[in-house]
Structure formats: C-alpha cells, structure tokens
Amino acid sequence: MNYPDDLKYTKEHEWLRVESETTVVVGITEYAADELGDVVFVELPDVGADVTSMGVFGEIESVKAVSELYSPVSGTVVKRNEELDDTPELVNDSAYADGWMIKIELSDPSQLDGLMSAAYYELFWATKYRRPDRPAAQNYPKAPTRTKICTTRQSPPTIRRIPTRTGRRCWRR
Template identity: 55%
Template sequence: MANIPTDRKYTKDHEWVATSGKDTARVGITDYAQRQLGDIVFVELPKKGDRFEITEPFGSIESVKSVSETYMPLTGTVATVNEGLHDEPEQVNDDPYGDGWMIEITFTKPAELNDLLTAAQYEAYIAQSAD
C-alpha cells in the first residue's frame, strides 16, 4: 500500500496539502500518484505570483509513461516554487512528501480545506479505485 502521511489532506486527483500557517500550504503529489506515473523526467510548475482557482491545472508532470496535469487543491496564489525540481525532477519519485514538494501557496478560501480528504479517506479512495 502507498505511503499516506496523516499530517496532511488529499485530493481525489492525488495531490497532497500540508498547511504551514493560517493561510499557507505546501502542495505536491502523493506517493500513490508518483508510483502510477513511473520515472518522472520533467516537472512544469507555475511562476511565483500566479493565481489559481480550486481544481484548475497549475502544472504538469512528464514521466517515461505519460504526461499528467497537476491540479490546484485550494484557491490561492503561488508563494514559492520548488526550483530544485527543474534539475532533479526525480525527487518527486524519491521523496514525494519531502524534497519532491511542488509549490507553496497562500490560500484565500480556508473553508475549501474541509472538502479535502483525510489520510484514511484517501487510502479508502485509492483502495476503491484499484478494485
């Protein structure tokens, strides 16, 4: 089974959200998602200051198998981009919840956090999807 830390929230599109303040959060893709993608060779990320609505694509991940979009888990503005992924996109495979994070955001609608999945709900969701 995939590694699913309990200290963050999840989307059905396989992004994770770790809040780090009243209105800030770090975003990446889950261990399950990176396993499904296979070896990641390129990550396209937005620019600092870019604004997105919830569920809007904010970037893409290219693996040896396919190209997949990444989706904004919360409405907000990009505060920081993980520039290290430009040179080492494989960090998403190696450490999806650590060095493989993608963006930090300042979110504007805190109530949207309530619609994200807990670790247990996400685990049940991917188990159901695998059936």
C-alpha cells in the first residue's frame, strides 16, 4: 500500500492534507478504497456545512457496501470535489490526488496533533489488518508484551510473556 508522507491519517482510514494553517483536504486511503471495491456513488456535504471531528460528513457506496465518511477535524466545508458526482471511480483510481472529497476550514488547528503520521498509520494498518495472504510487516516492532499470569478453561494458571491484547483472562504481575 502507498501512504504519502505529507498526509495525516485516522483509524477510520481517512487522510488529511494540510494546505494552509487553517485549510485541509480530506479523502479516504488507498486501503479503504481497495476494501470497498468499485465506488459507484459518493454523497458529500454542501459548501458551508459544518463538520465535527469524527462526525459523519457523507457516505460512499460501492458494489460491495455503503460506508459512512468521517471527518478527521472540526470546521466548515469550503469546497467539495464536484468531479465525484459524475466520476466516483476517481476514489479508486487516485485516492490521494483526484479522489479527494472535501476541503475544510479548521475551527481548531490543534486537532491536527491527534492524527497519525504515515509511518504510524502504516504500523497501525500492518498490525491490525495484516492477513495471512499479505506479506508480514517484518521491520515493524513487535506488539507490546508484559509478564502476566494467564489462565484458560483448559489449563492451569501460568506466568509468561504474551501480547497485551489476547482473548485470555490475564492479571498483571
């Protein structure tokens, strides 16, 4: 997957490009576009509409599903990508360029600090969405581990180092 370094990312797979101190461009990542499949319709807010951080600002429909679009920041929509009305497949063809969705005038620029860099998003994606049929993230740090006393219904309690997020009942040591 391609993750441009000049963008910021969310866990919901939206990207954000800072154009000026108060204006940003928002779209969805290549991963989100690939997972959706062929995009057939994009519903975007009108210019002048207010959006809130992590609030729904529109919908995207593909041959597989309909998904909501989330705004990474709060502000006012100053421009929308009118080309998506006639050619929604731009989202699939050029997610980071012609497939952008809206431009927002920020109401609180400090919200940009809470978004992920390209490197962090790539690590997030690789650890959360890695599949057996995709290459493993060999150069990424391992998941955090702690020594815990763990038990399952089939085994007695044991002390070992395990990833912090497992389906077992564990107690910190």
